[in-house]
Amino acid sequence: MKKKLLAFITIVSVAIAGCQGKPTTETPDKGDVPAKAAARPGALSSADPHAGMNMKVNEIPAGSGKKAKVTQTMNSGGYTYVEASDEKEGKTWLALPETKVSVGDTIEYPDGPAVSDFHSKTLNRTFPKILFLSSIRVVK
Numbered sequence: 610m611k612k613k614l615l616a617f618i619t620i621v622s623v624a625i626a627g628c629q630g631k632p633t634t635e636t637p638d639k640g641d642v643p644a645k646a647a648a649r650p651g652a653l654s655s656a657d658p659h660a661g662m663n664m665k666v667n668e669i670p671a672g673s674g675k676k677a678k679v680t681q682t683m684n685s686g687g688y689t690y691v692e693a694s695d696e697k698e699g700k701t702w703l704a705l706p707e708t709k710v711s712v713g714d715t716i717e718y719p720d721g722p723a724v725s726d727f728h729s730k731t732l733n734r735t736f737p738k739i740l741f742l743s744s745i746r747v748v749k
Contacts, residue, residue: 671746674717677701682710686731691745693718702739704729715748 677693680700684690684707691703691710703718704727710716721740728735 671717671748674719674746676715676717676748679710679712679714679716682712683732685729688731690729690732690736690739691716702736703742703745704736704739705742705745708745710745710747717746717748718742 675695675698677695679691680694681692682689687707688704689706689708689710691705692700693703693716694700701723718740719742721742723738723740724736725738726735727739
């Protein structure tokens with residue numbers, strides 16, 4: 610019995626001693642965060658497909674992306690959904706902040722990772738493969 614009581618007191622003492630200091634959380638300075646590789650203009654580099662979607666829309670520089678023809682477009686919930694078709698990869702869906710684009714327009718867009726089976730609540734539609742971008746460029 611004495612051994613059990615001694616073991617219990619030892620465990621409680623160690624636990625109390627370990628909790629004496631206040632827990633600290635540190636937020637890294639911006640200088641401490643490793644610099645990410647330079648992203649392609651207009652591409653988003655986050656796992657969250659909506660990250661950065663509220664940023665100011667800037668056109669991508671000419672010649673810096675894939676060229677495709679707009680086959681469908683729709684606006685919903687502050688976003689423009691564009692189905693773009695090119696000869697190499699066929700049809701690709703793009704989502705970006707609301708942008709003026711028309712069926713038949715030729716666009717340039719940055720390549721990036723696609724999200725599979727994305728469901729848009731506002732459109733009540735699932736896109737088998739979609740790229741989330743901050744901008745596209747309408748080729749004139």
